[in-house]
Amino acid sequence: SDRGIYNFAAGPATLPESVLLKAQSELYNYRGSGMSIMEMSHRGKEFDAVIKKAESDLRSLLSISDDFAVLFLQGGATTQFSAVPLNLCMPEDSADYIVTGSWSVRALKEAQKFCKPNVIWSGKSEKYTRICSFDEIPQTLGAKYLHICGNETVQGVEFKDFPNPMNKSSILVADMSSNFCSKPVDISKFGVIYAGAQKNVGPSGVTIVIIRRDLLGHAQPITPVTLDYRAHADTDSLYNTPPCFAIYICSLVFECLLHQGGLEAMAKKNEKKAGKSELEKKFIEEAAKEGMVQLKGHLSVGGVRASIYNAMPLAGVEKLVAFMKDFQARHP
Numbered sequence: 001s002d003r004g005i006y007n008f009a010a011g012p013a014t015l016p017e018s019v020l021l022k023a024q025s026e027l028y029n030y031r032g033s034g035m036s037i038m039e040m041s042h043r044g045k046e047f048d049a050v051i052k053k054a055e056s057d058l059r060s061l062l063s064i065s066d067d068f069a070v071l072f073l074q075g076g077a078t079t080q081f082s083a084v085p086l087n088l089c090m091p092e093d094s095a096d097y098i099v100t101g102s103w104s105v106r107a108l109k110e111a112q113k114f115c116k117p118n119v120i121w122s123g124k125s126e127k128y129t130r131i132c133s134f135d136e137i138p139q140t141l142g143a144k145y146l147h148i149c150g151n152e153t154v155q156g157v158e159f160k161d162f163p164n165p166m167n168k169s170s171i172l173v174a175d176m177s178s179n180f181c182s183k184p185v186d187i188s189k190f191g192v193i194y195a196g197a198q199k200n201v202g203p204s205g206v207t208i209v210i211i212r213r214d215l216l217g218h219a220q221p222i223t224p225v226t227l228d229y230r231a232h233a234d235t236d237s238l239y240n241t242p243p244c245f246a247i248y249i250c251s252l253v254f255e256c257l258l259h260q261g262g263l264e265a266m267a268k269k270n271e272k273k274a275g276k277s278e279l280e281k282k283f284i285e286e287a288a289k290e291g292m293v294q295l296k297g298h299l300s301v302g303g304v305r306a307s308i309y310n311a312m313p314l315a316g317v318e319k320l321v322a323f324m325k326d327f328q329a330r331h332p
């Protein structure tokens with residue numbers, strides 16, 4: 001990068017340089033249209049091509065079959081904490097929640113407003129330092145779905161495999177905000193996957209929802225239309241004005257990920273990066289002087305956190321590791 005720093009922020013997070021430069025070159029006059037993407041109708045032919053390509057490239061990246069709808073929504077993952085129970089449950093229905101950290105706590109609190117969630121496992125007593133094994137957990141008979149947070153961004157615990165919800169009426173729902181598109185995932189195991197874009201795939205302002213089509217159309221009558229998945233699926237995410245510019249940036253990121261070899265290739269690169277990030281010390285100030293910024297851990301846990309989303313180059317991590325070694329030598 002010639003921007004002089006490596007940005008390890010947890011989100012909004014670093015984006016691929018090639019994406020930023022392409023967006024810059026197309027910003028003022030998008031492909032000869034005389035307008036920027038921000039200034040044109042979301043129902044015009046240019047934007048129609050953008051959102052269609054975003055969807056088809058994402059389908060290629062994650063091998064998403066036609067049994068699933070792909071939605072580009074607003075409101076962040078936090079809005080999905082409410083949309084999920086509103087769309088999948090009636091108020092008297094139960095749903096199972098596995099609570100592995102701060103974000104699943106928030107999801108649970110929202111669900112309590114719209115259905116009857118049960119916490120079937122919580123890592124609270126162990127300060128959210130581990131993920132449960134699914135075999136040990138009894139699921140509630142009749143629960144409409146099982147909700148998990150795929151990766152707890154604050155505590156740093158990630159599900160490495162996924163359960164098959166045991167009873168037939170139950171479906172698996174995952175918040176994948178911080179591990180979306182970091183590796184291949186078998187979409188067919190899920191009923192709903194949702195993710196804010198601002199970590200691995202774009203800017204804040206767009207939230208991606210992947211939902212099995214047979215789950216559409218069962219929302220609670222009180223559901224605001226902007227949270228009703230069917231309204232968005234029936235209109236290809238154009239029920240109301242979508243976050244056009246954010247979707248455009250996502251489409252450039254998806255294209256870039258495909259060019260890099262897709263999610264298998266990203267997973268390999270990310271594993272290599274994660275393997276290098278074991279040494280963590282109090283060195284934030286000195287690191288910043290060396291051009292490595294936003295390494296401070298989340299307020300609630302402190303420490304050091306280096307986010308290594310797709311767009312962080314290996315060189316950034318190598319520089320960080322070299323600095324850590326040097327820091328250690330100077331602070332025996």
Ligand code: PMP
Pocket residue numbers: 011075076077078079103149151152153154175176177178196
């Ligand atoms: N879930 C997870 C796992 C997250 O990391 C975040 C954001 N850091 C959220 C939900 C909330 O997302 P948003 O700010 O887009 O509502």
